Amino acid sequence: MAVTFTVTLRGSPLRRTYVSHFDFFRVPQTLFFRTNETGQVTVANAGFANVTSDPDGPSGEITVTVHAQNSVVRVLDGNFPVPVEVTQNFLVKNGGAININTNAEQQDHFRIMDICLDAYDTVFRQFSPFNRPRRKAFPFGQAATVASTRDSLPRIEVVYPDNSLSTLAFTEPVSIGTGFPLIHIKQWFGQN
Helix, strand or coil, X not given: CCEEEEEEECCEECXXXXXXEEECCCCCEEEEEECCCCCEEEECCCCCCEEEEXXXXXXXXXXXXXXXXXXXXXXXXXXXXXXXXXXXXXXXXXXXXXXXXXXXXXXXXXXXXXXXXXXXXXXXXXXXXXCCCCCCCCCCCCCCCHHHHHHCCCCEEEEECCCCCCCCCEEECCCCCCCCXXXXXXXXXXXX
């Protein structure tokens, strides 16, 4: 059964954001999906965590993981000795919505991700080589599947909060992890 829901950040749609669901019921595997321009995503062949019966058929909730990665950047949590990917797990049902709006849900990491997407769409997407038909919404193009596009290189990453000795934000031209730029953003104070 398919489950369609919306992912938002403080009420605004999270566009082209990666979402995954672990499928226990068929061949156990993690399935990757991506939200559309309105923040909506459909998880196909979803196995339900909690199933109840109603006159219209089965309904229930599934557990999904929202990744702080969209078609432009992946945001890493700098609160560890080695920065790690930011993910949040949620229970959601068909027609439901996920609203990332608390610090416990790492809303600042998702805000940075969304700001980077907006900067790309507003500025860089109109110029070569990003304006080529193969690229457009995906600065480095797309692979055959959502999962392989998500994991492919090149990829730009952002680490937040940056805990290096630098007092200013900076961009590392070649990161050890990917061989591509790594943007370091310092802790935001007084943000809302």
